[in-house]
Amino acid sequence: MIPASFGYRAPKSLEETLDLLHQHPGEARVLAGGQSLIPLMKLRLAQPKVLVDLQHVPGLSYLREEEGFLKVGAFTRVGTLLEDPLVQARYPMLAEAGKVIADPLVRNLGTVGGNLCHGDPGNDLPACWIAAGGEMVITSARGPRTVAASEFYRDTFVTAVGPEEVLTEARLPMARAGHGAAYLKLQRPGGDYSVAGVAASLTLDPKGRVARSGIGLTAVGPTALPAPRAAASLVGHPPDAVHLAEAGKLASQEAVPVPDLRGEVEYKRAVVEVLTEQVLERAADRAGGRA
Amino acid sequence: MTGDDGVVGGHGPTRRIQVTVNGTPRDAEVEPRTLLVYFLREQLGLTGTHIGCDTSNCGACTVQLDGRPVKSCTVFAVQADGRRIRTVEGLEQEGVLSPLQAAFAEAHGLQCGFCTPGMLMTATALVEGERAPGTDAIREALRGNLCRCTGYANIVQAVEAALRGHRPASEPKQSPASLPGR
Ligand SMILES: Cc1cc2nc3c(=O)[nH]c(=O)nc-3n(C[C@H](O)[C@H](O)[C@H](O)COP(=O)(O)OP(=O)(O)OC[C@H]3O[C@@H](n4cnc5c(N)ncnc54)[C@H](O)[C@@H]3O)c2cc1C
Ligand code: FES
Ligand code: FES
Numbered sequence: 144m145i146p147a148s149f150g151y152r153a154p155k156s157l158e159e160t161l162d163l164l165h166q167h168p169g170e171a172r173v174l175a176g177g178q179s180l181i182p183l184m185k186l187r188l189a190q191p192k193v194l195v196d197l198q199h200v201p202g203l204s205y206l207r208e209e210e211g212f213l214k215v216g217a218f219t220r221v222g223t224l225l226e227d228p229l230v231q232a233r234y235p236m237l238a239e240a241g242k243v244i245a246d247p248l249v250r251n252l253g254t255v256g257g258n259l260c261h262g263d264p265g266n267d268l269p270a271c272w273i274a275a276g277g278e279m280v281i282t283s284a285r286g287p288r289t290v291a292a293s294e295f296y297r298d299t300f301v302t303a304v305g306p307e308e309v310l311t312e313a314r315l316p317m318a319r320a321g322h323g324a325a326y327l328k329l330q331r332p333g334g335d336y337s338v339a340g341v342a343a344s345l346t347l348d349p350k351g352r353v354a355r356s357g358i359g360l361t362a363v364g365p366t367a368l369p370a371p372r373a374a375a376s377l378v379g380h381p382p383d384a385v386h387l388a389e390a391g392k393l394a395s396q397e398a399v400p401v402p403d404l405r406g407e408v409e410y411k412r413a414v415v416e417v418l419t420e421q422v423l424e425r426a427a428d429r430a431g432g433r434a
Numbered sequence: 435m436t437g438d439d440g441v442v443g444g445h446g447p448t449r450r451i452q453v454t455v456n457g458t459p460r461d462a463e464v465e466p467r468t469l470l471v472y473f474l475r476e477q478l479g480l481t482g483t484h485i486g487c488d489t490s491n492c493g494a495c496t497v498q499l500d501g502r503p504v505k506s507c508t509v510f511a512v513q514a515d516g517r518r519i520r521t522v523e524g525l526e527q528e529g530v531l532s533p534l535q536a537a538f539a540e541a542h543g544l545q546c547g548f549c550t551p552g553m554l555m556t557a558t559a560l561v562e563g564e565r566a567p568g569t570d571a572i573r574e575a576l577r578g579n580l581c582r583c584t585g586y587a588n589i590v591q592a593v594e595a596a597l598r599g600h601r602p603a604s605e606p607k608q609s610p611a612s613l614p615g616r
Contacts, residue, residue, distance in 0.1 A: 148446035151466035246578030
């Protein structure tokens with residue numbers, strides 16, 4: 144399959160990148176790992192006039208804890224994310240999500256920024272960012288601005304990133320004592336996008352009650368979704384079986400799945416319920432709340 | 435030139451790229467929309483790299499880009515500018531099969547052979563890597579390479595055999611960190 148012709152640009156700086164996007168308003172598209180965009184171009188579902196390749200732009204690949212955040216450069220490859228010792232030790236939710244994205248070949252090229260910006264409800268990282276209360280740093284010629292992950296997703300394939308902007312960094316609040324997070328997805332055997340996926344992030348107070356909680360859902364709505372009622376139902380309570388089951392029920396009601404080859408609506412709701420309970424249990428274990 | 439109308443078979447403006455393919459520097463003119471696998475097969479005549487699905491699913495087209503296995507049907511040739519590409523043709527040295535190729539032959543790691551070039555390129559990265567993967571890690575590493583014939587067991591056994599027999603290569607280890615974006 145052969146994509147439509149396009150002009151290819153390989154800028155060497157962020158300034159040049161933003162300048163190119165400005166010169167081709169609405170016609171240029173950023174190319175990161177290409178693992179979603181190139182398949183779409185081959186099917187001619189996407190026909191950008193100009194591709195602006197980020198691979199030679201310096202300073203977009205990093206993982207570090209700083210100023211109370213885990214900061215992830217947008218061009219960090221998913222394969223790098225899930226193998227990073229800091230991520231494995233302190234952000235196991237991200238390692239879990241990274242590991243169930245596609246396969247190692249796709250992960251060698253696919254980037255964190257691409258996974259977050261593509262806007263397919265089946266992408267796995269957005270739910271993690273929503274659950275953990277993360278933020279996106281979006282940069283334009285006017286400078287950077289910050290958007291909460293929960294406000295980032297507007298519609299399928301539509302995010303807060305404008306045509307003359309680039310996602311430069313995605314950050315999560317730094318993991319602290321009493322915090323735990325996890326990601327679980329159900330996929331058909333052989334590796335596939337999710338039937339459904341659930342990310343959970345919990346912070347427990349010294350008495351072992353939930354002080355803060357966030358839940359994000361994959362593949363059961365037009366975009367990755369927060370499940371605010373399910374998350375709020377836990378606050379002030381110990382993360383015991385009764386409360387986790389209640390949160391699972393609420394999350395399954397907050398999901399808005401559509402039937403497709405991965406399952407019917409009722410099935411997907413049931414999957415969300417079970418996954419929510421299980422992922423909350425894992426997050427609570429990591430937070431130290433389930434002795 | 436087709437300009438932007440996207441007519442198949444037309445010729446858009448080209449771009450000059452320099453790549454190192456199996457150790458040999460190559461200069462070429464490519465259209466930006468030329469996928470790496472078509473560049474290798476049609477422009478360089480390296481037809482060992484197969485096109486199975488052309489939809490990023492099967493891994494038959496796997497080559498190494500700066501030491502990392504990737505699906506060459508999902509990379510534009512222009513993205514490989516300045517990089518090292520290794521294909522199945524680069525495994526044999528002076529008529530001698532690589533230890534992994536020999537292990538595939540020995541363990542019957544192939545039947546029709548269509549998936550084999552991709553399997554070999556993914557597994558070569560594993561065998562030459564710094565870790566000593568167990569069976570589960572081998573299976574996980576091969577997750578992006580589909581085989582419709584063997585049932586995988588013999589492929590995994592071939593990789594295990596090659597790992598057992600692996601002596602550190604004389605060439606320097608390829609670092610995954612050399613690809614931009616780490
Ligand atoms: C076989 C297969 C299976 C897959 N399975 C899964 C799966 O199970 N789960 C999953 O989550 N994903 C899956 N993917 C998608 C994969 O994870 C992609 O890598 C990811 O969705 C996009 O990342 P990318 O870096 O390749 O982005 P690209 O394909 O380069 O870009 C995707 C989109 O994001 C935009 N974009 C990229 N980076 C930026 C940026 N920094 N700023 C602004 N816009 C940007 C691009 O313009 C484009 O619109 C699969 C892909 C394949 C081929
Ligand atoms: S031909 Fe590239 S993945 Fe199948
Ligand atoms: S040997 Fe036939 S597809 Fe693998």
